Amino acid sequence: MSGEEPYIARCGWCEQGLVRLYRCHECSATVAICDECERIWRDPSAIHDDPKAKSSGAHPNCPCCPNGDVTWSRLSTAEIEQQELADLVIGRST
Numbered sequence: 001m002s003g004e005e006p007y008i009a010r011c012g013w014c015e016q017g018l019v020r021l022y023r024c025h026e027c028s029a030t031v032a033i034c035d036e037c038e039r040i041w042r043d044p045s046a047i048h049d050d051p052k053a054k055s056s057g058a059h060p061n062c063p064c065c066p067n068g069d070v071t072w073s074r075l076s077t078a079e080i081e082q083q084e085l086a087d088l089v090i091g092r093s094t
Helices: 044-049 077-082
Strands: 005-007 018-024 030-034 039-041 072-074 091-093
Touching (some): 005 018, 018 044
Antiparallel strands (some): 018 030
16 A cells, blocks of 8 residues: 555554554454554544543454454555445544
């Protein structure tokens, strides 16, 4: 991916990262991951609504499936729209 990518929150934990939407390749769950501290939120709307919301885990483990080290894909704008999550997006950055 290139260009500006959507994000749903500024991380209230590390105060440096942007929280973006990702999909687990093992279970197809959509989660939110901070691009700096790598905390993961199982419910993307939780971190969107409260930047200090308790995280569900940390990269690379998926909090939604029993698999350990999984592969993640960042959701594109089109995928975010398909999953009806566009209302969570608050900005874009590189």
